[in-house]
Structures are given as structure tokens and as C-alpha cells.
Amino acid sequence: MTMEHGEDCCVKVAVHARPLIGDEKLQGCKDCVTVVPGKPQVQIGTHSFTFDHVYGSSGTPSTAMFDECVAPLVEGLFQGYNATVLAYGQTGSGKTYTMGTACKEGTHVGIIPRAMAALFDKIEKLKNQVDFQLRVSFIEILKEEVRDLLDPATVAAGKVENGNGHAGKLSVPGKPPVQIREGSNGVITLSGSTEVHVTTQKEMTTCLEQGSLSRATGSTNMNNQSSRSHAIFTITLEQMRKADPIMASDGMPIEEMNDDYLCAKLHLVDLAGSERAKRTGSDGLRFKEVFTSTEDFWPLATS
Ligand code: ADP
Ligand code: MG
Numbered sequence: 001m002t003m004e005h006g007e008d009c010c011v012k013v014a015v016h017a018r019p020l021i022g023d024e025k026l027q028g029c030k031d032c033v034t035v036v037p038g039k040p041q042v043q044i045g046t047h048s049f050t051f052d053h054v055y056g057s058s059g060t061p062s063t064a065m066f067d068e069c070v071a072p073l074v075e076g077l078f079q080g081y082n083a084t085v086l087a088y089g090q091t092g093s094g095k096t097y098t099m100g101t102a103c104k105e106g107t108h109v110g111i112i113p114r115a116m117a118a119l120f121d122k123i124e125k126l127k128n129q130v131d132f133q134l135r136v137s138f139i140e141i142l143k144e145e146v147r148d149l150l151d152p153a154t155v156a157a158g159k160v161e162n163g164n165g166h167a168g169k170l171s172v173p174g175k176p177p178v179q180i181r182e183g184s185n186g187v188i189t190l191s192g193s194t195e196v197h198v199t200t201q202k203e204m205t206t207c208l209e210q211g212s213l214s215r216a217t218g219s220t221n222m223n224n225q226s227s228r229s230h231a232i233f234t235i236t237l238e239q240m241r242k243a244d245p246i247m248a249s250d251g252m253p254i255e256e257m258n259d260d261y262l263c264a265k266l267h268l269v270d271l272a273g274s275e276r277a278k279r280t281g282s283d284g285l286r287f288k289e290v291f292t293s294t295e296d297f298w299p300l301a302t303s
Contacts, residue, residue, distance in 0.1 A: 091273030138211035149211035
């Protein structure tokens with residue numbers, strides 16, 4: 001996990017060691033990572049590695065991960081701080097599970113659904129003083145292509161295809177593809193991705209579910225493409241403080257207070273398997289272009 005906005009360093013790294021899953025147990029696999037008691041440190045053989053946090057295995061229970069790593073970022077949104085949470089690791093390490101990118105109602109609650117819940121809790125508390133506007137976008141970067149997972153046409157097509165038992169997405173003719181652009185100031189922006197206005201947690205969850213469906217649909221037919229694609233779920237929070245005129249002693253307003261406006265984005269990223277990122281070739285090229293060319297990518301602005 002990586003995040004902006006911290007007190008000393010703006011990037012924090014937490015490790016989550018997932019438990020062995022059924023297949024691994026059947027094959028007789030054993031945990032090879034031990035956590036040094038009381039320290040955010042893991043040991044693999046004779047090597048030890050220290051991080052900002054370590055969860056899972058014999059370390060801190062992973063339920064603490066959201067509270068310690070992500071809840072402060074959701075709080076930060078309300079002060080206008082952008083933030084990014086990245087899940088990095090090889091295929092099968094638990095990125096999608098931990099992020100909750102492919103969450104379905106009633107199943108495991110990952111970071112994205114929890115972030116939504118925390119966001120709406122806070123909005124509920126503040127809604128008398130502040131007007132809120134929420135937008136979400138959900139994109140997938142696969143090789144050279146940026147796919148808009150919330151494109152209404154894609155979502156509809158994915159559903160129809162699913163119904164027929166044929167997995168796969170249709171690209172709709174006539175719709176310009178999402179483009180990655182670099183402005184003269186070096187800021188990387190995405191243009192043409194769908195931004196859905198949402199007002200309730202349920203609506204936001206629906207966006208996540210529908211988008212994941214578009215992503216998952218693509219993956220079944222194309223040999224687990226999800227391990228080769230980055231998925232970025234972005235929540236944009238706009239706030240407008242409700243005008244509250246300052247009264248003089250005679251009860252007349254002195255001046256209309258300027259509306260206090262804040263806008264911040266939270267990017268929740270389920271990266272492609274890290275084993276792919278190391279590769280050269282077109283995947284590697286795009287990965288570099290998109291993710292390491294400029295720190296301005298985080299936060300990624302959408303125009
Ligand atoms: P990735 O997205 O990194 O390829 P997944 O999230 O798909 O990996 O996880 C791989 C498998 O491990 C899945 O079957 C998932 O259910 C399981 N898994 C991942 N994290 C956990 C966890 N914390 N507890 C139990 N099972 C997990
Ligand atoms: Mg995954």
C-alpha cells in the first residue's frame with residue numbers, strides 16, 4: 001500500500017501476508033514469512049525487511065489495516081488532500097481480495113467498500129454544514145489500452161454477453177477511447193473516461209460492482225487478463241461549505257462569506273501482477289509511461 005499525505009513521509013508501505021489458501025495447503029505449502037514480534041518487520045530465511053506496517057501472519061490482524069492505513073486518507077479528503085492506495089504484489093498474492101475491487105454484496109469487505117462506508121458516514125455527519133458532490137470513475141489499463149469500465153455502453157454490452165454465456169467486452173464504435181495526455185505543465189490527465197455522479201453508498205457500490213463485472217468478463221475469455229491489467233477506482237469529493245453570513249452586533253450581515261470550496265480525489269488501485277511489471281515489451285513500456293514518468297500522476301487528474 002502506498003499513500004500520499006503523511007506527517008513525515010508522503011509514501012507509506014504496508015505489507016499484508018495472506019493466509020495459505022486451500023490449494024496451497026493441499027500441496028503441503030508452509031508459511032515462509034515470519035513477523036518479528038512487536039515490529040513491522042518480516043523475516044524470510046535470514047533476510048529481514050522493515051516496513052511502515054505489517055499485517056497478517058503472526059503480525060497485526062489485517063482488520064487493523066483499514067483503520068491505520070486508509071481511514072486517515074478518507075479523513076484527509078475532507079481537508080482537500082488527494083490520496084492514492086496501491087495494491088502491489090504478484091498474481092495470487094491477494095491484491096483484488098484486499099482492495100475489494102471485485103466485491104459482491106455479502107462477501108468479504110475489502111478496502112474499497114470500507115472506504116466508501118467511512119466516506120458516507122462522515123458525509124452524513126457534515127451534511128448540514130456542507131454540500132457534497134461525489135463522482136466515481138473506474139478504468140482499467142491493459143497493455144496500451146485504457147478501458148472505461150463505467151462506460152454505459154460497455155456495462156450494458158458486458159451484461160448481454162454474460163447472459164449468453166460469452167464472456168468478453170464489445171468496444172462500441174463511435175465512442176472515442178479514453179486517452180492519457182500529458183499537458184505542457186507535465187500533468188498527466190485522462191480524458192474521456194466516464195464519471196458517474198453518485199449520491200448514496202448503494203449507487204457507489206453499484207458502480208464498483210458493474211465495473212468489476214466488465215473487468216472480470218474480459219478476464220475469463222482472455223486467459224486471466226486481470227493479472228495483466230491495472231484497475232483504478234477513483235472517488236472525487238467536492239465540498240461547498242454552506243454560506244453562513246457573519247453578523248455584526250446590530251444583527252446585519254457584514255459580508256457574505258466566500259463559499260469554501262474543496263475538491264479531492266481518492267485513487268484506489270489494484271495493480272497488475274508485479275511479475276508482469278518487471279517485463280520489458282509493450283506492457284513494461286506502458287507501465288513506465290503511466291506509472292513512473294511523473295509524480296503528478298498521483299493524483300491522476302481527469303479532464
Ligand atoms: P491477486 O489479485 O493479487 O492476483 P487475489 O486477490 O485474487 O490475488 O487472491 C488470490 C486468492 O487468495 C483468492 O482465492 C483469494 O480469495 C485468496 N485470498 C487473498 N487474500 C486472502 C486473505 N486475506 N484471506 C483469505 N484468502 C485470501
Ligand atoms: Mg487480482
